[in-house]
Amino acid sequence: GGNNNGGTDGNVIDGNVNDDQNVANGNIGPPLPDDLEELLEDCRKRDTILQIDNCIIAMGGDRDRDEVCLLMKERSLDSCYYDIGVVTDNPGTCGKITNAERRNDCLYDAAVDSDEQEHCQLIETDFNLTLKDLCIKTVSISHADEEECFPIVSTLIQDDCFYELAQLENSDILCNLISNEIRQGAYYKDDCNMEIFVSTQDAALC
Numbered sequence: 174g175g176n177n178n179g180g181t182d183g184n185v186i187d188g189n190v191n192d193d194q195n196v197a198n199g200n201i202g203p204p205l206p207d208d209l210e211e212l213l214e215d216c217r218k219r220d221t222i223l224q225i226d227n228c229i230i231a232m233g234g235d236r237d238r239d240e241v242c243l244l245m246k247e248r249s250l251d252s253c254y255y256d257i258g259v260v261t262d263n264p265g266t267c268g269k270i271t272n273a274e275r276r277n278d279c280l281y282d283a284a285v286d287s288d289e290q291e292h293c294q295l296i297e298t299d300f301n302l303t304l305k306d307l308c309i310k311t312v313s314i315s316h317a318d319e320e321e322c323f324p325i326v327s328t329l330i331q332d333d334c335f336y337e338l339a340q341l342e343n344s345d346i347l348c349n350l351i352s353n354e355i356r357q358g359a360y361y362k363d364d365c366n367m368e369i370f371v372s373t374q375d376a377a378l379c
Contacts, residue, residue: 209238222247229253234260239269255279262287264295273297281308288315302326310334319347328352336365345369 205213209232216228226248233241234257242253251270258266258279267279277296281304284292293308306325313321314337322334332351339347348365355361 205240205244209236209241212236213241213244226253230256233257237261237263237266239263239266242269251275258283259286262289262292264292268295277304284308285311285315288312290316290321298326303330306330310337314338314341317341319350322350328354332361336361339365340368340372343369343373 212232213229216225216232219225219228226245229241229244230248230253233239233253237257239254239257242250242257245253251272254266254269255275255278257263258270259282262283264280264283267276267283270276270279280292280296284290284296285308290309290312293305293312296305296308298305306327307330309321309325310330310333313319313334317338319335319338322331322338325331325334332354335347335350339345339351345366348362348369351362351365353360353362356364
């Protein structure tokens with residue numbers, strides 16, 4: 174439960190108390206495939222429990238094997254899944270994180286690093302709609318594809334998506350996809366066209 178497990182330091186990581194499952198494993202841990210057992214021998218030579226945990230996480234990240242998280246003694250399961258999920262860009266590992274905020278952060282990092290819009294769609298909008306929109310925008314700009322900006326719900330973020338692509342491509346056509354929102358006393362769409370004019374010296378845009 175939420176009680177301190179025998180007063181051992183480090184049971185609380187990022188606000189999470191280690192699962193009873195972790196503590197119950199003792200020094201043995203769950204059985205692992207032979208290839209992982211062999212690799213773990215080096216980690217078990219480390220001086221402290223935390224160093225052993227960190228070594229195991231690094232090994233799991235190198236090989237995209239999140240089952241090693243069940244061996245955690247001091248690090249929480251969530252922190253293990255997060256570290257491996259971010260390193261491997263694996264949304265399946267991110268999805269095992271129980272804390273919603275950490276899970277969404279992991280999915281965002283996995284989506285941006287792997288350049289995959291599909292991963293952005295896994296971010297839970299009931300918890301953080303802005304993060305999902307920012308994820309879609311970031312990957313859209315990386316792909317230089319304005320079509321990918323359309324699913325963005327926030328007008329502000331969608332406009333930013335079109336604006337940044339317009340500047341990248343020197344395209345007034347993309348500027349005209351921007352809404353009629355006013356920012357700092359001027360139409361954002363007009364600001365976009367002015368930037369293109371300055372860049373291309375096309376008087377027809379004025």
